[in-house]
Amino acid sequence: MTSPWKLAPRPIPALPEIPGRFDGVVKCQGSISQDQWKGFIKDDSPVLIPAGEDVTVDLEVNSLTTGFIALQCSGGKGAVATLHYAECYEKDLGVETAPFPKPRTKSNRADSGGRLYGIKDIYTVADGRSGHTFEPFWFRVFRYVQLHIAAGEQPLTLQSFTLRETYYPLDISTRVQAGTELDKIWDISLRTLQNCRHETYEDCPFYEQSQFASDSRLQMLFSYQLSSDDRLARKTLQEFHASQGPDGLIKAQFPAGFRSTQIPQFSLYFVAMVYDHMHYFADISVVRQYLSTIDGILNHFDERINELGLVGRFDHDTWPFIDWVPEWVVPGKIFDSCMPRTYARTGAATFNSLLYIVALMQAAEVCTFAGRKDTASEYIARADTLRSAVNHHCYEDGLYLDGPSSKEYSQHSQVFAILSESITGVAAKELMSRTLDDTSLSQCSYSMKFYLFRAVEKVCLYTQLFPILIDPWTRMIKDNLTTWAEFEQNARSDCHGWSASPVHEIVTQVFGVSPSLPGFKKLRIAPRMELLQNAWGNFSTPAGDVSISWSKDSGLEVKSTADVEAEVIINGFVSAQQLKGGQAVTFPQRRG
Template sequence: MASQNWTEQTKWIWIPNYNDSHPQSPGQFALFRKSFNLSSLTSEKCFIHVSADSRYRLFINGASVAFGPCKSYLEKWYYETVDIGPYLCEGKNVLSAKVLRYSATQTANFSLMRANIPGLVVHGKVQSKDLSTDESWRCILDESSRIVPASEWNYMLGPPLLLNNETVDGSKAEANWQSIDFDDSHWSSAVFQSARAKMLPVLDPWKLTGRPIPMFSEIPRNFDSTVRSGGDVGIKSWNDLIRTNAPVHIGPLQTVFAELQVLAFTTGFLELHLSGGIGTKIRIICAECYEQDLGVDRSPWPLPRSKGNRVYHENSRLYGLEDTYIVNSESGDVCYEPFWFRAFRFVRLEITCHNAPITIKRFAYREFHYPLEISTKISLSPILDDMWKISLNTLRNCMHETYEDCPFYEQNQFIADSRLQMLFTYQLSHDDRLARKTIQEFNASRRPDGLLEAQFPNPFRAVNIPQFSLYWIWMIHDHMRYFNDGSLIRAYIGTVDGILHYFHSRVNEKGLVGKFDSEMWPFIDWVDEWKDTRDFKNMALPASYQKEGVATFNSLLYAMTLNAAADLCDYISWPDVAAEYRKRSSSLNEVVNKYCFVDGFYTDGTVGSSKSQHCQVFAVLSGAITGDAARELVLRTFQATNLPKCSYALGFYVFEAVAKVGLLEDMFQTLIQPWTKMMENNLTTWAEDSVNSRSDCHGWSACLVHVFVAHIFGLTPATPSYKYLRIDPLRSLLSSAKGSFATTLGNLSIEWSKDKGILLSSTTDMGVEVVVHGSTQHCRLIGGQVYSF
């Protein structure tokens, strides 16, 4: 293994004479090679460390061994540790890397941080051969590959937040450049890349640290079937290709297409194997679903898209991200892979031959997700079980090196989305590594005003959403309940107080949370009635905010979070601070009740303003209204037909409020209607919201994971870290149910049926309190035994 200070000793390298602000592309590719000879092989592991700015794929003797670095920020720039031993051979070997560098001066890809200079760093030895990056590495700019710039973006898909689709001209490619026998004599020697200066205390921009989450497998998968095709190649031929690798032959001057599907939305690396066809143009379009055909392929501005049944392809079209490849092979085999993983349920492969025939030998993908080991398994009813599966698939596809709002359009990590996704993973698995990374990253984004960046990592200063910082405090609270880690709370309690201080400073003369800084976006929720096309910073919030500088929701969310922060302070024995937070919360609730409650409803602003479902839900959660009055408010809220409704983004909080007043069993079928409707429209992941036709896979919509675990089965921590479990199932909702659940104390099984009580068993000893017909019974389960209540 490497010495402790290798990160200081090993040099970053890059290609000479590099222009980081290329006007034609926001991202460029560089190729690197290091050849070495081995006289013999050993069985010892051969570890190397590797990182790059912005992104690399590492090969040893042509085999891909790593894709990274794990998303991060400059003060914690991750490297991967890779064992290349299994790929080595006697004689000549070659270590190679393809590096995508995003420009530090262009706004492409809002989810990848980059420094003001590019670089690749490798450290390690194989036997006596030093593989560390230095001038002996060979390098060249990849002139064949280009990231499509925002000027060529298809704006009917929305803003160009991701920008990782590419055009590749095979005639300019360095064919077989990863192979051992490739002649790199026309390549340049690498140059050192550093910001350090003689006699000055300047460091390189990247502070290297080991990757905190596991490496991801890339699992080979095939497409399931062909939906439709065009040209001289029929559906059967395409099905034979994707199922048995039977080659598809396309003659000169022909244009054909195939639209292929997987049974459920996924993310993965596409790979297209072909031979011949010099001059052929291949377009690959990845799409989430079939949708209304708008009569155009692309648009310089957003168009009103419409999605219904996601698999209905008659008079419909696939819209999505596009990669283009120009073939240069006359007869030899070629494999084209877009560099970045793609999100898709359908893929359109369109091939326009020039003067030479082409043979498609294989078209497949390698599935790519965070390797979450899901231990929780449930069985409820056929429909609810399908909802569970869709929820898991949604969550899985929104988990890579960060939690993602959506894998298709942004791949950004937002606080509000991540808080929910983290909580859902706690109910499925013992693995909190990605959650810890997320908490730490947002903490590192802390601003001078005490708030956190709503989205992070983020390479550029962006409009902030202040309320999202409050959801970060809930991240800490959730982790306390499920993992009982006091050191984590102590590490971040200062940030918690800074966030709360910011909101305290915004309290106006009436005692309500008032306006935020003008450059911020006080986003609350995607609601049809809250649309304002004049400025996006006026969207997704009630009119009262602009009219009078108050949105009641903000005061309620702040009050609710103050109570969570008080719990954290109690946990670390800060009773005086906890008391202060609860006093603030109580004061806010009193003021909200004084100024923002009229005719039986909470108003969006002070008395006389509009009303929405949002304020009723969060008044219950904040404790502004309690007991029978809260229950009656929830009933009135869902009987009212004129209240703007919470979207899927806040669906979790709707379920929580209804459960808090004891109405979840009565209202369950009503509350799951949006998810039922999505199933009727053949979604295999849950959509972003019902207001627009954007993302078909959005993590916050997987809240049914929590609903099923915490409410139907009634399993929640009675004390932090599941030291004591509370089990209060909704048994009258279903005649029978069974499940096995991941807890930090071991797996717990819960089962009931009409003729039995609640049956519990566990793999380890654990304490439980079980609620049966309103009566709480306490018991200590002994691992391996079954208990009946």
């Protein structure tokens, strides 16, 4: 039988391998001095380990890195080299391998106290030939590497220890100068995304290295704001589409070399992926390709509507994950965690209905763009019906409950009530203020703060609340992180792409660059000049690059590399403008 599968051209470029070196020696034990180790990593000065001796050296790179390592040696029959890779030093948990989800204690990532936790490579020298090299088959992830050598019956000469950094070669043309603090936040965000972008998007490089739908939606969107290269994003859309099962859901984690746990709500983020791509690239062929995928996903959720008119219980073998929230953790039961407790009791969580409404709204826009107006109308009608049910059963005393007849509350329910337009106008603004003031509400993690930002933007409180909202990233800088952590309460992963939302905030909110029409057929420029006295940025769009600058003493200057229609908004004043390629246009400061 002829296979239905055919070879196809590689859809993304080959990943580079960029030569590099370790930046420093943290500490060492044994007969080899720190100066000798420095010469070894900087200049390939050979290090001789006498027969029968044990030596250890801890090396560092300035920023968390994904790369291949190569240890070149000579002689040393019977020697054993152990390479231990870690993101940072942390509190000794009294075990060799850090258990999950046992809380981890990490603070200053530049502090070399404590111990290293991470994977190890063990290289045993079999015959002691004159030249031999150890190199793993897959890239490693590290900020610190501990090299331990137990020499055998022969002395071992270490000739060099080098690295080759690797990641997806995104051609980034977006650059910003936004002051010391925001510039640091920007650089760390880019490093985070770079480390989570290889053959696929990855949730994190150090642990799962998995392409999850919710994580990928954010990473794809952030990539669009950095570059017009959408090849990896197109590949991701195709992969999740290919994972769709007969129940309509896509795999939450795909591709995967094992049977992964299904997270039903993650399928709704696929709708957002198509929605985002439509807005940034306006490629109708991409939209049409995935309309049936979207319809299957939405139908799955429609079939889950219960007697109250809410999205009800999912299949028993799924994990209805919403967010990493301390109050939602059930000790020893990870698959009963990460959702409000009311879900286990009632079979419904308000968030699930609200996320479904948001997906219906996005799908309606996608269908309208593709000329499927009847389907768009159907999705809008579904959303209207579901809003009524949510407001009837899950809204009480000015707050959205985490479930019907529940007395549990979270930021998540309030945020998605606003995003789903279940509450609007002055009432939505008041709800947003209360959401941020009431610390008893379960809090959004770093990933969900992207949606918190969107809700604050929607109720027109963004400028005044930005310093508060960006503070978690400022605190991570104080802990000397070089990439953004997974979440605050249990610092497991030090590099998670879903935490890089400052890219979106700086591009679309601080500088105010976003598509006014799909594919940047019309450009929207609405900088929040009150946030910065001086700023400059160059931004990638499919219609060409656009540069924006302003200073304390001058107005806004805009310059595009191509002819493009734009609407420029300064303190609420809208100016329609036809930008000419290469010509700068200045707009006076306006007082709101």
